[in-house]
Amino acid sequence: MSTHFPHTETPSAELAGVSLSYAKHGPVLKSLDWQLLPGQVVGLLGRNGSGKTTLLETLLGLREPDAGTVRVFGQDAGRLDDAARARIGYVPQQSDLFEGFTPAQLLAYFKSFYPRWNEAKVEGLMSRWDIARDKPIRKLSGGQQQRLSIIRALAHEPDLLVLDEPVASLDPVGRRDFLRELVEQVLDRGTTVVFSTHILSDLERVAFNLAFLSEGRIALQAPLDELLEQVRAFTGTVTELASLFSRLGAQPLKRTPLEAGRERVLARLPAGVAVPLDAQAVNLEDLFAELT
Amino acid sequence: MNTAAYNQLLLAFWRQRDRESPWGRRAMFALAVLGLALSIYLVPQLTAPLLAVAAALVLMSLWTAIIISLMQQNHPHVARCVPRHLRQTLETALVSWATLSLACAALLWFFLQKMPSFELLLLGAAALLTFLGWALREWQLWLVISIGPVLFFGTGLDRRLAPFVAAVRELWLAQPLTLLGLSLLVLGWAVASLFGKGDDAHRASYTRFDRIRRASEDSMRGKYAGAGAFGEAGKWLSRPFELALSGWQRYAVSRAEPTLPSVMRRAEIVLHGRQHWLYQSLGIVLGLVIAALSFMLAFALAGQGLQENWTKGAYGMAIGMASMGFNPAFGLPNMLWHSRREQALLRLLPGMPQGVALNRAVAWTQLRHALCAWALTTAGLGLLAWAAGEAALMCMGFGALPLCAGWLLRPPSRMKAPTAWATIAPVMAFIFGGWGMYALHLMLHLPLLVLASLSLVTSVALGAWRWRALVAAPAALPAGRLA
Numbered sequence: 001m002s003t004h005f006p007h008t009e010t011p012s013a014e015l016a017g018v019s020l021s022y023a024k025h026g027p028v029l030k031s032l033d034w035q036l037l038p039g040q041v042v043g044l045l046g047r048n049g050s051g052k053t054t055l056l057e058t059l060l061g062l063r064e065p066d067a068g069t070v071r072v073f074g075q076d077a078g079r080l081d082d083a084a085r086a087r088i089g090y091v092p093q094q095s096d097l098f099e100g101f102t103p104a105q106l107l108a109y110f111k112s113f114y115p116r117w118n119e120a121k122v123e124g125l126m127s128r129w130d131i132a133r134d135k136p137i138r139k140l141s142g143g144q145q146q147r148l149s150i151i152r153a154l155a156h157e158p159d160l161l162v163l164d165e166p167v168a169s170l171d172p173v174g175r176r177d178f179l180r181e182l183v184e185q186v187l188d189r190g191t192t193v194v195f196s197t198h199i200l201s202d203l204e205r206v207a208f209n210l211a212f213l214s215e216g217r218i219a220l221q222a223p224l225d226e227l228l229e230q231v232r233a234f235t236g237t238v239t240e241l242a243s244l245f246s247r248l249g250a251q252p253l254k255r256t257p258l259e260a261g262r263e264r265v266l267a268r269l270p271a272g273v274a275v276p277l278d279a280q281a282v283n284l285e286d287l288f289a290e291l292t
Numbered sequence: 293m294n295t296a297a298y299n300q301l302l303l304a305f306w307r308q309r310d311r312e313s314p315w316g317r318r319a320m321f322a323l324a325v326l327g328l329a330l331s332i333y334l335v336p337q338l339t340a341p342l343l344a345v346a347a348a349l350v351l352m353s354l355w356t357a358i359i360i361s362l363m364q365q366n367h368p369h370v371a372r373c374v375p376r377h378l379r380q381t382l383e384t385a386l387v388s389w390a391t392l393s394l395a396c397a398a399l400l401w402f403f404l405q406k407m408p409s410f411e412l413l414l415l416g417a418a419a420l421l422t423f424l425g426w427a428l429r430e431w432q433l434w435l436v437i438s439i440g441p442v443l444f445f446g447t448g449l450d451r452r453l454a455p456f457v458a459a460v461r462e463l464w465l466a467q468p469l470t471l472l473g474l475s476l477l478v479l480g481w482a483v484a485s486l487f488g489k490g491d492d493a494h495r496a497s498y499t500r501f502d503r504i505r506r507a508s509e510d511s512m513r514g515k516y517a518g519a520g521a522f523g524e525a526g527k528w529l530s531r532p533f534e535l536a537l538s539g540w541q542r543y544a545v546s547r548a549e550p551t552l553p554s555v556m557r558r559a560e561i562v563l564h565g566r567q568h569w570l571y572q573s574l575g576i577v578l579g580l581v582i583a584a585l586s587f588m589l590a591f592a593l594a595g596q597g598l599q600e601n602w603t604k605g606a607y608g609m610a611i612g613m614a615s616m617g618f619n620p621a622f623g624l625p626n627m628l629w630h631s632r633r634e635q636a637l638l639r640l641l642p643g644m645p646q647g648v649a650l651n652r653a654v655a656w657t658q659l660r661h662a663l664c665a666w667a668l669t670t671a672g673l674g675l676l677a678w679a680a681g682e683a684a685l686m687c688m689g690f691g692a693l694p695l696c697a698g699w700l701l702r703p704p705s706r707m708k709a710p711t712a713w714a715t716i717a718p719v720m721a722f723i724f725g726g727w728g729m730y731a732l733h734l735m736l737h738l739p740l741l742v743l744a745s746l747s748l749v750t751s752v753a754l755g756a757w758r759w760r761a762l763v764a765a766p767a768a769l770p771a772g773r774l775a
Contacts, residue, residue, distance in 0.1 A: 023775075062636050063773060064766060068724060078767070082550070082642040090640055096632050100534075105541060112548035112558060113641040 010034045010074065010193040012160045013059050018068035019216075020051075020058055029065065030216030036160070036192050040219070041182075043203040044196040045212035048290045052196040053093055055213060057208035058165050060090060072160065086115055089168045090095075095145035099138035103131055103148050107155065111147030114156040128209075130179065133204045150178060154185060161185065163195035167202060176198070179206050200284045210284075212291040213291045219291050220253060227287060230269045232279035237261050248273055254290045266290045297376070301384045303753040316713020344403030347395045348417075352424065355392045359385065359425045363486060364505065368498055372490030382484050389425075389483050393418040409473045412464075422479045425486050431522060441588065454627040458692050478736030510589045514626025516566045533574050537561070540570050555643045556653050563654070567627040569661050572620045579616050583609075606680035610673055614688040614726070615719070617669025621662035622699055622718035626710040628654075628771040632742045635770040647767055655701055655759065662696040665737030683740055684733050689723030690740075690747035703765035 015035040020029040020102065027102060028051040036042060036059075048054045048122055057063045058070060061077030065197050067074045070077035073084045080088075098106050103126070111117045128131065137145060146169045153161065154178065161182075168173045184205055185191050194211075197203060204224065211221040220227075231253065238261060250267040269275060282290075328346050332339050362385050371378045397414040427433040444450060464471050488494025500523060507521030522529075530554060544557045563570060587605070628635075638644055645653045670689035677685040699718045708714075712726055729747070732738045 057636070060636075060640060060771060062639060079646055080640075085640050085644075086642040088640055090637060092633065092636055098562065105538065106546050109541065109558065109561075110641070112545040113555075113643055115642065227701070247329055 004128065005019050010038070011071075012038050012040075012073060013057060013077075013194075014069075016069050017265055018055060018058060018065045018070060019172075020063060020065045020125060027216055028050055029058065029146050031068070032217050034059075034211065034218050034221070036234075037193055038159075038192050039186065039190040040187055040192050040194075040195045040209055040221065041206055042209040042211050043206075043224075044194060044211050044213060045203070045288055045292055046196070049165075050292065052213055053164055053217060056194070056196065060088065076237045078088040080121060086156065089153035089156065089161040091146075091149050091153045091161075093164040093168075095149045095169060096138070097144065097149070099136065103137065103140075104133040104135045105151065106137065106148065110155065111151055116156050118155055118157055118260075122151055122155045125154070125181070129174070140291075142173060146170055147178070150181070151182060154181065157189055157191075159189070161191050161193045163193070165196050165198070167197060167199060182206055200224040200288060204284060211289070212287070214292045220268075224284070226271070228283070230279075231266060231282055231287065232269060232275060233264060233266050233282055233286070234276075234279055235262065235264045238263055243266050246275070248276070257288075294313060297380050298384055298617055301365060301381055302358065302364065302388065303364060305357045308361065310712065311743050316711060316716065317467060319713070320716075333753065336367045340403045341405075341626060351396050351399075352421065353391050356424055356428065358388050359486070360428055360505070362388075363429060363501055366487045366494075368488065368490040368499070371488060371494065371765065372489075372745065378489055382487055385483055385487065386480055389418070389421055389480070393421055396421075403639060409468065411468050415472055415475055415567055418476055418479050422482050423639070425483055428498065429486060429506055433634075439586070446589070453600075512715055514623045514710040514715045515630045516623075520714045533571055537568060537570055538573055540568075550643045552645060552653060555641075555645070556657055559638055559644065559656050562638060563631050563657070564624060564627050564661070565631055566763075567624055569664070572665070575620075576616055584610065606676060606682050606685060610685045613672050613676065614669060614692065614722075616697075617665055618692045618722055619719055621665040622695065623708060623715065624658045624661060624700060625704065627706050628658075628769075629710050631767075632771045632773070639769050640768075651703075651763050651765060651768045654704060655660055655762050658700045659696065659755075662700050666692060667694055684730055685732060686740055687729035688722075688726040689744065690729045690743050691727070692722045693747045694725065694751045696752055697720055697758060698753045701755060701758035701762050703762050703769035704768040705766045705774045707772050709772065715744050 013034075015034040018029050019027065020031045020033075021027040034053070039045055044052055044055070054063060058065055059072070059077065061072065061080060072080060073087060075081065075084050098109075101109065107122060123143075125147075129144075129151070131140070131144055131148055137148065145188075146166065150163075150166060153160065153163070167178055169177060177200060182193060182195075183202060186193060206249065208223055208225075209222050210223060210227060212219045234244065235258070236244070241263065244250070245265075245267055249270045250273075252265050252267045254266040255263055256265070268285075293589050328342065331342055360762060362381055365379070366381050371381075391412060394417075395418040398408060400417075401410045401413050407413060423433070427437070488497060497584050503521050503523075510516070510573070513593075541558075541561055544554070544561065548554055548558065587609075639646075639650075644650070647655075670686070673685050677683050695718055699721070733740065762768075
């Protein structure tokens with residue numbers, strides 16, 4: 001097993017049977033179960049409006065679920081103590097926050113709350129990402145605001161880093177720098193990272209685990225390399241495929257009916273099973289389209 | 293002629309109207325109609341003039357809505373890229389201006405007695421609508437209207453320009469229609485000049501107009517854009533405020549401790565933003581200085597002593613002082629809504645209270661702010677009342693106190709997006725409360741001490757009731773997440 005996917009008994013975050021509805025939009029999360037193990041890097045995938053932000057906010061205790069439990073570092077997410085909160089870093093979807101502050105003011109402000117603050121890392125990233133220290137945040141570009149938000153979240157060296165579409169406003173170079181920083185963070189400190197994104201190529205670079213959010217639940221979570229190796233698309237009649245899956249021990253993930261009693265099925269094969277020749281390989285984009 | 297395009301341009305203001313607080317607007321409309329009906333009931337002999345003036349005011353409001361909408365539609369990109377858009381916008385504006393000017397003049401001419409000639413009324417109405425259009429684009433024109441008359445008469449310009457005015461009058465009497473026609477042509481050109489063709493000058497003027505329009509819309513929802521919306525002059529004026537708040541932030545951060553007062557002192561900077569007590573205090577001090585200077589200038593230029601006018605102006609000054617002192621505190625819940633995205637990060641900070649403790653801390657921060665503002669403003673009203681010998685001015689303070697408890701102590705987690713009505717409602721409630729107290733004092737001869745006690749008891753009872761509900765509510769931050 002990869003060093004980035006260590007097995008441990010105590011999850012960094014755990015959601016069990018979580019349901020959450022909005023008064024005007026109906027249910028968003030439906031009896032959702034999810035675990036984030038220490039050192040895992042998880043990419044959260046889901047369609048627009050599928051509830052990714054709601055899920056991440058619920059995980060952090062910023063939204064109270066209608067049912068179920070949410071625990072972070074073993075504590076109730078709604079009542080985290082100071083020590084637990086000092087171990088969390090969060091980059092929200094919007095980066096145009098604290099617009100009246102300058103970056104220097106923002107960082108000094110947040111520094112005053114945290115017991116641990118890596119000034120060298122902050123200075124290094126501020127220079128590397130070329131962020132003016134004394135320019136009001138509202139005058140920074142969207143990409144610079146997002147970079148600043150990431151620096152703020154990394155500065156206190158969190159053990160759990162939650163990022164909601166952190167690279168949406170970044171150019172390719174900015175994204176590459178950010179991902180490099182993220183990987184270093186994980187390699188150096190074993191930080192648990194969960195981030196949502198729509199940029200699938202970025203996931204291929206850093207997300208060792210993928211979680212697919214669909215219809216209010218985590219439809220599937222598995223290491224990316226395992227998914228690409230074990231998930232295949234099969235086409236045939238219902239009877240043929242049922243017999244094939246039974247013989248291979250495959251787990252059907254998504255069925256799409258075709259004409260004349262045929263169907264296309266996305267199925268996950270057990271590890272070590274020889275892949276049938278007529279099975280089609282799938283890429284990350286196919287997985288996103290089929291599983292979300 | 294394609295009338296559909298003109299309809300789209302003309303009716304855009306109605307189609308794009310704010311639909312967020314219909315009941316608030318209906319209430320305001322009902323109040324206006326009620327006021328008009330009451331006036332007609334009290335003075336039946338003035339029915340026709342009152343209706344005519346009311347109708348003229350409605351027409352002027354209609355013009356304001358139309359011209360703002362047309363100027364907004366005259367975006368530089370649209371003016372440059374959409375065929376015939378500029379010409380059709382200009383035609384719509386000019387036809388609206390001409391029709392509404394004519395209608396206003398006709399209404400006043402037919403229903404009001406002792407009016408000047410119809411030509412003069414038409415010229416006056418057309419000039420007023422033109423001025424409104426320009427003042428909606430260039431805010432500095434409101435300053436001209438505010439202090440212009442004082443300077444005009446105070447510096448003796450009226451006397452110096454008397455020969456010129458007399459010559460124009462002679463000319464008007466000799467050739468009224470020619471002068472009216474020429475004047476209307478100039479005014480029409482001025483209306484047409486409100487619109488641009490997508491060049492650099494248009495882009496600059498549109499940016500200014502759009503900035504003020506957005507700031508005005510935001511302020512109706514309780515979000516204050518600050519003086520920066522007024523361009524470079526505004527930024528220059530707001531610089532001391534920014535420096536003061538920045539200094540306070542440095543102080544709060546440098547003295548940071550893991551204690552509740554220290555944490556909330558820092559959190560308040562984000563929670564209240566431009567409604568922070570320091571910002572408001574400086575704003576009030578600046579407002580008082582400007583008001584004092586204006587009054588002194590006005591009285592000095594008008595050649596009258598201050599003392600003589602003190603009593604006459606006491607009510608106006610009290611209303612101004614009360615509005616300046618009380619109203620900003622009523623806007624604090626709106627600021628919680630506008631800082632809700634930042635609150636998600638605040639909630640995760642070590643030291644930040646959680647659950648019930650957070651509810652108490654946020655509520656107390658707002659209540660303390662409002663009570664301090666109330667105490668200082670009421671003290672100011674007391675001084676004014678003493679100086680003017682009119683103790684009843686204190687009723688405004690008595691009317692505002694229950695609102696500090698009733699309006700501010702609401703569970704932030706359930707608050708809805710602030711609307712124009714939510715911004716105006718506490719102001720109206722305070723005015724009605726103050727007037728109610730004043731009426732009780734005047735009509736029932738209730739002593740001020742009784743009114744003060746009534747206000748205090750109501751406030752404490754209301755506060756205790758709301759406090760219990762607030763403490764039992766879900767965590768206060770982020771605000772509005774359960775709406």
